[in-house]
Amino acid sequence: MTAHTRIIRGKDILDTDPASLIVAPIEPFSWSGTSAHICVIAASPWVSETRTQILGADRTSWPATFNEPSASKSEEVERLRDEISNSCGLSRQDIARAMGVDRRSLSGFVSGEIQPTPERLALLRVLADVATWTAERFGKRAREVLTADGEQGCPLDLVAAGLTDLHGAVEAAAHAAGVIARAPVTIRHRKHGEPLYLRAREVWIGRADLPTRAGVLRDPDVYEQDLAEAAATSDTRGRARRRRKSI
């Protein structure tokens, strides 16, 4: 763990100011953050201050605490930087912004002249995840989305602030950038006949089940088709039909 954080174990959590607690991932770092991969840490002043600034104290964010990666830090920074650039076109300036550093520092991380702190490296990993799914979601407009100011702020700044749950923030940024538009939906219950399922559900209590998820191995041919065989079903005998004049 780093100097900025302290793992809280067992009952010690009860004696800690809740405002200073943050749920954080532990190795291996997981974007989705399963319970097996998180711990509670006492946040550094930097993290607390930033979190409060961005979200208010009642939101949970995930600053990072990590072990050393197996590859050298400079190699990992270079690899992630290139992945991010390739997936969504973020510039080195943008990437540095999400890491909370300037562009020269990012170059220093890559060259090995400067050692990134584990927190900075974690931010880069988060950005790589965000960049990947933003590119999948918005394609060529991914950079436009990640650099836009949404309701919660610019996604790059939110990454720099230590947030990892950024789906909503990115959607908001996409909306602000005009990449997506939100459509309000109105739902109205209509007066209708009694559905059959009500009776069935009543009768089947304790006897109905759900399908199991067991596949059956099948020959690959089962899933293949030869469109050339369509000629055998050609409908050349079709009778002339009376057609509607309009729809």
Add this chain to the structure above:
Amino acid sequence: MTPAGARGGVESRSDVSAEFFVPAVGPLNQGDILIAPIARVAAPDLFVPDKWDRLDQDEHHTDRSAVDGEDIFLLSGRELVMVTSHDCHHDKEWNTEVRRLVRAGEAQEDAETIAEANTSLDRNFHASPLVPLTDCPADHQGNLRAGKVVGYFPIPASSDGSFPDCVVDLTYRCTVDRLAISNRRWCLSQSARDRLRYAIARFDSFRSVELSEQLESAIGREITDVQVDKGSGIRVTLTLDDGTTLDLVQPPAEPEPGGRTHL
């Protein structure tokens, strides 16, 4: 609007029902009867045919003025449906994933286990709702019950009284996520499933599925006799050397100047 027979006893219907239904077990199967949410796209007037009055329980209006100005209207509900997708469809992606994992070096058993745990595979299937015969036009109910109307598959009332005589309305087909379903109880028996497949093929391709099979079996046979239907003049019956016959129908054509139509 309670369907006729839905709350009746289990008397004479049980024999018919026993031939038609078996308890549903194991993975999802074509012919399974279960409860699922369904939906269909509608026009702005949200028109509901009488036969779908039970199905269309909620109206959805998506205001897309901020997107493209073309609003979308849906009608949705929850109802008894029959699975119409073929069994092969329900593990298609699973099969692909198992093969990929095996090629990547996983043991067959491990590959199957990993693929089964992957909830993203084979999520969707097709289903059509059950519509009580009594909700269909009275003058069509006889033909519907006899299975003579393309687009509808008749099923008898269930022996447990959970649903009345119905048709599976193949004209209402929707894509359902398998994780959205609940309460599965019955599945069609093998012979009934054969009939369902015929009804689906007949509806989707709108032609006889027997035709190509008959022609294939006739290839290589000698024709021993030819009979022309003198009444209509457009039907020819070929008798083959194995005793089978093929009925051929000539498309009606304009008569020659002499008034005769050639076969």
